[in-house]
Amino acid sequence: MSKTTRATQALAKAGIAFTTHSYDYDPSVDRIGMAAAEAMGEAPHRVLKTLMAEVDGKPVCVVVPSDREVNMKKLAAAASGKSAAMMKPAAAERLTGYHVGGISPFGQKKLVPTFLEEAALAEPLVYINGGQRGLQVRLAPADAVAVLGAAAMPLVT
Template sequence: MAKTTPATRSLAHAGIAFDVHVYVYDPGAERIGMQAAEALGEDPKRVLKTLMARVDGKPVCVILPSDREIAMKKLAAAFGGKSAEMMASADAERLTGYHVGGISPFGQRRPVPAAIEVMALGEPYVFINGGQRGLQIRLDPRAAAQLLGAVSAPLVA
């Protein structure tokens, strides 16, 4: 597995401190983020999942703890929109340049507005997908939010 991806290059270029962690990705896992947390031996609230959605028809990137579900009304409100919906997997892959299960908010083919669950910013560190299935990046959640220019808001149901 390559440990250099567009995500890691983006972080390195920005001067963000991070560590790369590899785990055995289970393509049959029902909840990918939860499987990553278990494989890494980490609390699910520190292993964040990256979801691609649309708010009022425009693409957005959403980052939240792997053990939580997104509240669409809260997501729409975070971007000042009226409605939100999940993006189809094929559209997310085409937009980001990553495969589902390996979508990172960093180094996407076409950057889009991002939102991060406010609870995550209270953690000393988090894991975020590194742009490849089975590759996680450990970093400061505040540094991640700053690099992405992410809105921090309550996003979970």
């Protein structure tokens, strides 16, 4: 597995301190983020999952703890919209240039508004997908917010 992806290149170019962590990706699991946390021996609230959604038909990226679910009403409000829904996997892959299970908020093909669950800011370090199935990057959540230009808000149920 290559540890150089568009995501890691984007972080390096921005001067963000991070480390990469690999795990055995299992495509058969229902909850990829939870499986990643278990495989790495990390608490699920520190392993963040990257989801692609649409608010009033416009794409957004959402980064939340792997053991939580996005509250669509909160996401719509965060994006100043009326309704939010998950993006279809094929559309998410086309938009980001990453495969489902390897979607990272860093280095996506098209920049979209990004929202991060504010509770993650309480952690000194978090894990976020590194742009490849089975690859995570560990970094300070404030650095993730800064490099993504993300809005940190309450997004989970």
